[in-house]
Amino acid sequence: MKxxxxxxxxxxxxxxxxxxxxxxxxGGSTTSQSSDGSSASGTYAFVAKDVQNPYxxxxxxxxxxxxxxxxxxxxxxxxxxxxxxxxxxxxNQLVAQNVAGIxxxxxxxxxxxxxxxxxxxxxxxxxxxxxxxNKDSRQTHIQQADxxxxxxxxxxxxxxxxxGNGGIAVLSATAQATNQNLWIEWMKELEENPEKYAxxxxxxxxxxxxxxxxxxxETQALLTDSSIKVIIAPTTVGMLAAGKVLQDxxxxxxxxxxxxxxxxxxxxxxxxCPWMYLWNPVDIGxxxxxxxxxxxxxxxxxxxxxxxxxxxxxxxxxxxAADGGTEVMxxxxxxxxxxxxxxxxxxx
Ligand code: RAM
Numbered sequence: 001m002k003x004x005x006x007x008x009x010x011x012x013x014x015x016x017x018x019x020x021x022x023x024x025x026x027g028g029s030t031t032s033q034s035s036d037g038s039s040a041s042g043t044y045a046f047v048a049k050d051v052q053n054p055y056x057x058x059x060x061x062x063x064x065x066x067x068x069x070x071x072x073x074x075x076x077x078x079x080x081x082x083x084x085x086x087x088x089x090x091x092n093q094l095v096a097q098n099v100a101g102i103x104x105x106x107x108x109x110x111x112x113x114x115x116x117x118x119x120x121x122x123x124x125x126x127x128x129x130x131x132x133x134n135k136d137s138r139q140t141h142i143q144q145a146d147x148x149x150x151x152x153x154x155x156x157x158x159x160x161x162x163x164g165n166g167g168i169a170v171l172s173a174t175a176q177a178t179n180q181n182l183w184i185e186w187m188k189e190l191e192e193n194p195e196k197y198a199x200x201x202x203x204x205x206x207x208x209x210x211x212x213x214x215x216x217x218e219t220q221a222l223l224t225d226s227s228i229k230v231i232i233a234p235t236t237v238g239m240l241a242a243g244k245v246l247q248d249x250x251x252x253x254x255x256x257x258x259x260x261x262x263x264x265x266x267x268x269x270x271x272x273c274p275w276m277y278l279w280n281p282v283d284i285g286x287x288x289x290x291x292x293x294x295x296x297x298x299x300x301x302x303x304x305x306x307x308x309x310x311x312x313x314x315x316x317x318x319x320x321a322a323d324g325g326t327e328v329m330x331x332x333x334x335x336x337x338x339x340x341x342x343x344x345x346x347x348x
Pocket of ligand 1: 049
């Protein structure tokens with residue numbers, strides 16, 4: 001209840017102006033039962049980038065909530081580390097298990113294609129979320145927010161944080177992460193506006209692999225370059241690790257990116273991170289659950305123009321994605337700063 005109220009609150013504080021201007025069913029069958037016979041829709045499996053990441057757990061919480069409302073059997077899977085190899089093994093197991101649907105946050109756009117094709121050939125519905133697989137490996141993708149707004153918005157934020165003067169570094173997730181790579185691509189905001197960004201060059205893109213230890217050492221390495229004055233971490237794991245390093249060192253280097261309010265509140269409160277952005281991860285999972293159900297029940301096929309009911313999120317539409325496939329967009333990201341972090345840190 002409280003979360004809903006806060007969500008409504010946050011929507012009014014939307015980024016508009018700043019950043020962003022700113023369940024075991026037989027293969028696709030709708031009637032088969034899960035192993036315990038409890039579900040009419042079947043098993044909807046959720047495959048995380050990795051199961052160590054608290055962000056992924058929050059996304060799954062929303063997926064689980066949707067499955068409960070729908071009457072499907074949710075299943076949480078994922079590798080220990082964010083690699084495609086282990087995700088392929090998991091997909092193969094899910095195909096053998098004959099689940100009704102697979103929703104995956106991909107660790108590689110292309111590497112999962114043979115396994116996911118086999119799943120779809122077996123009648124299993126496949127969607128990606130958070131981090132997309134290529135258009136041929138899915139029925140549709142759940143897009144958190146417009147990637148262009150995210151990439152450009154993060155550069156604009158970094159620019160403001162250093163008053164137009166100081167090098168920028170990016171601390172990303174893995175080098176194959178489709179979501180992070182797309183956001184980094186939109187950081188061409190820099191090259192497209194050479195005059196504005198003449199004194200804020202992008203010095204380095206480092207990869208912390210969404211691993212806290214590696215993200216920490218990569219941040220420490222970035223700090224050895226004194227020309228870097230601001231770090232953009234478009235990953236919740238990177239944000240937290242970088243925040244801790246900067247705070248420990250009492251560094252003047254600023255931090256922005258995509259962080260969980262519950263994790264980043266202390267760093268926003270002490271000025272290490274003046275502001276950051278994120279969408280509601282629980283809503284991403286919830287939307288994924290309802291999209292999966294609409295596919296399994298045949299309300300949508302994943303083609304452009306389809307629309308379906310997404311529970312509390314209302315009516316949702318399938319639109320064309322930048323990669324030529326289709327997607328369902330959640331909405332605009334939120335901006336978190338000293339004004340609203342105290343409320344939002346309680347929510348997610
Ligand atoms: C991390 C993951 C995830 C991303 C968020 C912002 O938790 O890399 O894929 O969407 O950050």
